[in-house]
Every structure is written in structure tokens, then in C-alpha cells.
Amino acid sequence: MSRPPAGTPCWEPADRGAPDAELPPQPQLRGVVTADVAVVGAGLAGLACAYHLADRAPGLAVVVVDAERPAAGASGRGTGLLGPRAGPPVDQALRRFGRSTARRIHHASVEAVDQVLDLCARLDVQCGLRPGEQLVATRAPAGLVSLARQAKAYRALGLDVPVLTRGAIRARVGLPHSAGLLHRPAATLDPAALTRALARACAAKGVRFYGDSPLRAARAGELIGPELCFPHGSVQAGQAVLAVNSAAGALDLPVGTVLPLEVYAVATAPLSSTAYETLGGRAGCSVVDAVPMAPYFRLLPDGGLVAGGGTALAPDGLGARRVQAVRERAWAWLEQWVGSLHPELSGVPVTHRWSGRIGMTGDGLPVVGRVPGCPDVWYIGGCCGHGLAMSVAHGAHVAGALLGDPDPGEPLPWHRSRAPRLPVHGAGRPVLRAYVDALGRAARRTC
Known part of the structure; x- marks a missing residue:
């Protein structure tokens, strides 16, 4: 069976012209454009x-500018797992922030899932949405220790996150995991379809779009508000939102370190009905390992399977050949791992292989706040691989702040202007890359 070129997500239709025709016009930005609010980044946030x-605010002049097109970046290259997670594991959050804030973090992540489900209903878009359950489970001793700590923290906080025994997990997905945690609400969906639907809804409300226009700089404008500079023009806006995630470093934004990490995924042809049902096809489960960076999977509505994890790479500063070699090894390992899940998967072909960039921070928390020194410019990024639900929530939060919503009181830990700084340059870069590589090796050994 022939497969699409490496790098093509399974969400990308074979006829590239068809989805683009459904999107709003996106001319390249040329000359000077004015707006009340300029949003850079046509992803979910x-x-x-x-x-x-x-x-x-229907009368507000809003423009969206993207380096490529909607869903071309991380929002269209994810694996479509919609579940409650924000920041570090709950036991770490409890130790760092205390009971009240740890509970608020969890509730915020649950509300973020509900916001996505509500948004799908408001937009009247299915986008492959399958409500279900998300299992965080493991077979490795290190994973069991992590699960025990998390379960204890959930109980201490009075949160409804049930512990699953080996038998309860096997009844759902037919896999020999030792224990797990059950997260609800949860779902799986096509993230690119949701992103495109949002773009169409924005255009229907009068938002103007510009594509193929990478941001070069953001600076104080000659009049009121910031000036955003692009290769062939600029935007003069009253306020700006830079939803550029891990591109913050390349733009030299003073928001701390949001480290670009490349992660990998594969998708298969439809499974046999036996394998599909055994792996939770009817229930719509997704299974995430409790060990950081360990592989995970979900099933597709057409009967296929998507898997990701196992490897991550800090690609900045590496040559194209070395990056491609890591990709090939990561995809090959994931393909082998998928074949080990069930006897009938050993011969199922992989049809799609792709990678995407996520933004990691040193403390595992996103950054959603004003850019230091630029009170009229906001930044959104650093969801640390858990951005499907949280990106939508972050976008809604910033919109409310721009429209003058009342201060909700104590901010969540990610409502901040900076992440911790990491040694991404000079002698520190190889050390950081070695640390990420070591996490990947440890995760692969658990399988």
C-alpha cells in the first residue's frame, strides 16, 4: 500500500484544494493594515x-495573520486527544501550589474540555468528535509509583478521578496494564477540522485573514498600540495577541523559555473488527501512559489507530539530515510498538507518519499574559503537549481580558508574563538536548 509523503497528518485530505476552498480568503499581507485587535497565529488559541x-464585540475590527494557513501548525498536527490536563501532574501541583490552587488547576482543565465540546456544538461541527474516556495507565514500576502519588493527591483534593484495577482496564481496552486513572470528561476528535471550523466561524463574523505572512517583529507603533512587521507589510493595531507558541524564542519575545520540541505520530489503516473492539473502539477510549513521553494511542472513526510519543527532539541548531534521521527512527519505533499492542496489528500498515512542534516550559505550565514591556501585546503558548483543550480556554481568557471582563480574582498559575529560563544557547544546549533524549530512552524502555 502506498503511503502519503512523510510529514502528512492523517487529518490532511488527499485533495489539498478541497479544505483550502472551505477556508476564508487569506491573501498575503502587503502594505499597511489597521485593526482594533491583531491576532498572530491561526491555530486553536x-x-x-x-x-x-x-x-x-461585533463592531471590533479583528485581523488574523498566520505564517502559513489555519491548522498548518501544531493545532492541525496533534493527535486529537481531548482530556483534562494542565501543568504538572496533580501530586506535583499539590506540593508546589497547595490544595486550593491545585484544585483550581484541575477544575480549569475540566472546564477547558467542556469549552471545546460546547464550541463544537455552537459551530455545529462534528470534526470526528467521539466522547469517551481517557485512561492514564501503565505496566512499568515507575508508572505505578507515579499513579499512586496522583491517586493519593486526587483523593486529598476530593476530586472524582477513579482508580482502575487491572481487570477494569482490560474490560475497557483489553490490555495488560497494571493500574490506571480514569479521566472524564474526555473525547477524541480531528484537531485540524476543529481549527478550520473556527476559521470559517471567525470569517462569518467579519474577521479578516492574511496568510503566508510570518511575523518578523513586534514593536511600539508610531500612534497608539503595537506595530507588527511582516515580510511585505505591517499591521497597526490597538492591541495584539501573539498566539505563536514555541516561535517565541525565534521572535526574541521576552516571555522566558518556551522550548520547541518536535514530537512524532503515526496512523494506521483500519484494524480488524476484533482488534478495534478489543482496543476500546466502541467506548471511544484513549490510553495515555503515566510515564512521561511514553507512547499512547487512540482509535479513529474509520477503524484506524493513531499513536504518538516515545521520542522527542529539541531540533533547534541541528542540521536537516540529523533531524530527518531522528524522525525516521521515531516513526519506525512507533510502528513496531503499535504492532505489539495486539496480535492482529502486526500486519496492519502504517498509512501516515508526521511530526509537530510543541512548546515546553521549565515548570510545565503555559504562559498566558501580557508581554513584558508591551502592555498592549499578549502572548499565548507553552501548553507542554496538552494544548487541545487549554489552547481554546486560553484564547477565550485573553479575549475576555481585552474586552475588559472583571478581574476573576486569584489568577491561575499560567496567567503570567514569563516562563522560567532554560539554557537553550551555548554550552547549555547539548545538556538540555541530552536530558530530553534520556527521557525518551527511559520512556521507550517501559514498553
């Missing part, structure tokens, strides 16, 4: 922000 601005 940027589009959610633009959508809520246009929905709540």
Missing part, C-alpha cells in the same frame, strides 16, 4: 481568541 472577540 489564536482563532478561539478572534472568535470570542468577534462574537462578543
Whole structure:
């Protein structure tokens, strides 16, 4: 069976012209454009922000500018797991922030899942949505220790996250995991379809789009508000939102370190009905390992399977050949791991292999706040691989702040202007890359 070129997500239709025809016009930005609010980044965070601005303030002039097109970046290259997670594991959050804040972090992540489900209903878009359960489970001793700590923390906080025994897990997905935690609400969906639907909804509310226009710089404008500079023009705006995630470093934004990490995924042809049902096809489960960076999987509505994890790479500063070699090894390992899940998967072909970049921070928390020194510019990024639900929530939060919503009181830990700094340059870069590589090797050994 022939497969699409490496790098093509399974969400990308064979006819590239068809989805683009459904998107709003996206001319390249040329000359000087003015707007009340300029949003840079047509992913879930940027589009959610633009959508809520246009929905709540119909007279507001909003523009969205992207380096490529909607869903071309991380929002269209994820694996579509929608579950409650924000920041570090709950036991770490409890130790660092205390009971009240740890509980608020969990509730915020649950509300973020509900926001995505509500958004799908408001947009009347299915986007492959399958409500279900998310299992965080493991077979490795290190994973069992982590699960025990998390379960204890959930109980201490009075949160409803049930512990699953070996038998309860096997009844759901037919796998020999030793124990797990059950997260609800949860779902799986096509993240690119949701992103495109948001773009169409924004356009219907009067938002203007520009594509193929990478941001070069953001600076104080000659009049009121910031000036955003692009290769062939600029935007003069009253306020700006930079939903650029791990591109913050390349733009020299003073938001701390949001480290670009490349992660990998594969998708298969449809499984046999036996394998599909055994792995939780009817229940719509997704299974995430409790060990950081360990592989995970979910099933597709067409009967296929998507898997990711196992390897991550800090690619900045590496040559193209070395990056491609890591990709090939990561995809080959994932393909082998998928074949080990069930006897009938050993001969199922992998049809898609792709990679995407996530933004990691030193403390595992996103950054959602004003850019230091630029009070009219906001930044959104650093969801640390858990951005499907949280990106939508972050966009809504920033839209509310721009529209003058009342201060909700004590901010969540990621409502901040900077992440901790990491040694991404000079002698520290190889050390950081070696640390990421070591995490990947440890995760692969658990399988």
C-alpha cells in the first residue's frame, strides 16, 4: 500500500484544494493594515481568541495573520486527544501550589474540555468528535509509583478521578496494564477540522485573514498600540495577541523559555473488527501512559489507530539530515510498538507518519499574559503537549481580558508574563538536548 509523503497528518485530505476552498480568503499581507485587535497565529488559541472577540464585540475590527494557513501548525498536527490536563501532574501541583490552587488547576482543565465540546456544538461541527474516556495507565514500576502519588493527591483534593484495577482496564481496552486513572470528561476528535471550523466561524463574523505572512517583529507603533512587521507589510493595531507558541524564542519575545520540541505520530489503516473492539473502539477510549513521553494511542472513526510519543527532539541548531534521521527512527519505533499492542496489528500498515512542534516550559505550565514591556501585546503558548483543550480556554481568557471582563480574582498559575529560563544557547544546549533524549530512552524502555 502506498503511503502519503512523510510529514502528512492523517487529518490532511488527499485533495489539498478541497479544505483550502472551505477556508476564508487569506491573501498575503502587503502594505499597511489597521485593526482594533491583531491576532498572530491561526491555530486553536489564536482563532478561539478572534472568535470570542468577534462574537462578543461585533463592531471590533479583528485581523488574523498566520505564517502559513489555519491548522498548518501544531493545532492541525496533534493527535486529537481531548482530556483534562494542565501543568504538572496533580501530586506535583499539590506540593508546589497547595490544595486550593491545585484544585483550581484541575477544575480549569475540566472546564477547558467542556469549552471545546460546547464550541463544537455552537459551530455545529462534528470534526470526528467521539466522547469517551481517557485512561492514564501503565505496566512499568515507575508508572505505578507515579499513579499512586496522583491517586493519593486526587483523593486529598476530593476530586472524582477513579482508580482502575487491572481487570477494569482490560474490560475497557483489553490490555495488560497494571493500574490506571480514569479521566472524564474526555473525547477524541480531528484537531485540524476543529481549527478550520473556527476559521470559517471567525470569517462569518467579519474577521479578516492574511496568510503566508510570518511575523518578523513586534514593536511600539508610531500612534497608539503595537506595530507588527511582516515580510511585505505591517499591521497597526490597538492591541495584539501573539498566539505563536514555541516561535517565541525565534521572535526574541521576552516571555522566558518556551522550548520547541518536535514530537512524532503515526496512523494506521483500519484494524480488524476484533482488534478495534478489543482496543476500546466502541467506548471511544484513549490510553495515555503515566510515564512521561511514553507512547499512547487512540482509535479513529474509520477503524484506524493513531499513536504518538516515545521520542522527542529539541531540533533547534541541528542540521536537516540529523533531524530527518531522528524522525525516521521515531516513526519506525512507533510502528513496531503499535504492532505489539495486539496480535492482529502486526500486519496492519502504517498509512501516515508526521511530526509537530510543541512548546515546553521549565515548570510545565503555559504562559498566558501580557508581554513584558508591551502592555498592549499578549502572548499565548507553552501548553507542554496538552494544548487541545487549554489552547481554546486560553484564547477565550485573553479575549475576555481585552474586552475588559472583571478581574476573576486569584489568577491561575499560567496567567503570567514569563516562563522560567532554560539554557537553550551555548554550552547549555547539548545538556538540555541530552536530558530530553534520556527521557525518551527511559520512556521507550517501559514498553
